[in-house]
Amino acid sequence: MxxxxxxxxxxxxxxxxxxxxxxxxxxxxxxxxxxxxxxxxxxxxxxxxxxxxxxxxxxxxxxxxxxxxxxxxxxxxxxxxxxxxxxxxxxxxxxxxxxxxxxxxxxxxxxxxxxxxxxxxxxxxxxxxxxxxxxxxxxxxxxxxxxxxxxxxxxxxxxxxxxxxxxxxxxxxxxxxxxxxxxxxLGNRRNLGICLSAALSSWLLQPLLGTSSVLVAMLIGACVGFYTPRQKEIGSEAK
Incomplete structure (x- = not known):
């Protein structure tokens, strides 16, 4: 309790x-x-x-x-x-x-x-x-x-x-x-890539898709995050 x-x-x-x-x-x-x-x-x-x-x-x-x-x-x-x-x-x-x-x-x-x-x-x-x-x-x-x-x-x-x-x-x-x-x-390349790719795609697609661009941007950000190695993996590859 x-x-x-x-x-x-x-x-x-x-x-x-x-x-x-x-x-x-x-x-x-x-x-x-x-x-x-x-x-x-x-x-x-x-x-x-x-x-x-x-x-x-x-x-x-x-x-x-x-x-x-x-x-x-x-x-x-x-x-x-x-x-x-x-x-x-x-x-x-x-x-x-x-x-x-x-x-x-x-x-x-x-x-x-x-x-x-x-x-x-x-x-x-x-x-x-x-x-x-x-x-x-x-x-x-x-x-x-x-x-x-x-x-x-x-x-x-x-x-x-x-x-x-x-x-x-x-x-x-x-x-x-x-x-x-x-x-x-800060200090996380994977999170930075997700954020930048989602923000950029939302900005570029806004004139074409309107509010639906948010959903597409989330999917793009998710794909970037999926294919970007985590921080530990990046560090291990450098070694």
């Missing part, structure tokens, strides 16, 4: 930077959703149920435009396919024998930021160890709770905050992502 509480406490501590980045981003979502003409409940439920960053903003725009439900669900599904890849990666690092119910709970709270922090934690732990469910729940719960609170705050503040400052509020999330990714790239 003590170990479980200790793991959960470590997850809570590691979630602090994610929480700081989510507050302005989710306030922005509440403001944007309300400015599009959606009701407060519609904006709040998008944040609570979808809980997927960019998909929430796109979903709000499509919903406000009167997009048919099947098309809305299909586009949201396609955009959220990126979570399929990070879920597969995270599942390989979970403790063996983890029940499907617990995996579902962890999967719902999984975001890019949570994934990045959990990978950093896994990297800094002893070799052969796995990510525990209590740690991941501690890591995921505060960001989700703050998402709901901040979205509600954005809805309430919609009539008081000028819309022209919304982009400035949203930059904190990009800064958080950059801060989480850079340590993974």
């Amino acid at each position: 003590t170990n479980i509480l200790g793991q959960m406490k470590r997850g809570l501590n590691d979630s602090v930077p994610i929480v700081i980045g989510y507050i302005p981003a989710c306030i922005t979502f509440g403001l944007v959703g309300t400015s599009l003409g959606l009701s407060g409940w519609e904006v709040f439920l998008l944040s609570a149920v979808v809980y997927a960053g960019a998909s929430q903003f796109i979903g709000a725009q499509l919903l406000a435009a009167g997009t048919a439900a099947p098309i809305l669900l299909l586009l949201t599904f396609i955009i959220n396919l990126r979570y399929f890849f990070i879920s597969m990666s995270l599942s390989q690092r979970l403790e063996r024998g983890t029940r499907a119910t617990l995996k579902s709970i962890v999967g719902f709270g999984l975001t890019e930021e949570v994934y990045a922090v959990s990978m950093m934690s896994h990297k800094n732990t002893s070799k052969g160890s796995h990510l525990s469910v209590p740690y991941l729940i501690g890591l995921e719960f505060p960001p989700y709770a703050v998402t709901l609170i901040s979205t509600y705050a954005g809805i309430m503040l919609a009539n008081y905050i000028p819309t022209f400052i919304l982009p400035a509020l949203n930059t904190s999330l990009y800064a958080l992502l950059i801060a989480l990714i850079i340590p993974q790239l």
Whole structure:
């Protein structure tokens, strides 16, 4: 029991930077959703149920435009396919024998930021160890709770905050992502190759494929990572 509480406490501590980045981003979502003409409940439920960053903003725009439900669900599904890849990666690092119910709970709270922090934690732990469910729940719960609170705050503040400052509020999330990714790239040729190939292909394919370029870029990055030897292998070849 003590170990479980200790793991959960470590997850809570590691979630602090994610929480700081989510507050302005989710306030922005509440403001944007309300400015599009959606009701407060519609904006709040998008944040609570979808809980997927960019998909929430796109979903709000499509919903406000009167997009048919099947098309809305299909586009949201396609955009959220990126979570399929990070879920597969995270599942390989979970403790063996983890029940499907617990995996579902962890999967719902999984975001890019949570994934990045959990990978950093896994990297800094002893070799052969796995990510525990209590740690991941501690890591995921505060960001989700703050998402709901901040979205509600954005809805309430919609009539008081000028819309022209919304982009400035949203930059904190990009800064958080950059801060989480850079340590993974320094000194790691494989991770750097994955990041650069995915970013470059997404930029080049954006005019042709639109938002679908993100999925293609992920596949390209995955292929680069598959065919690039790990750091240890590079070092051994040099010897």
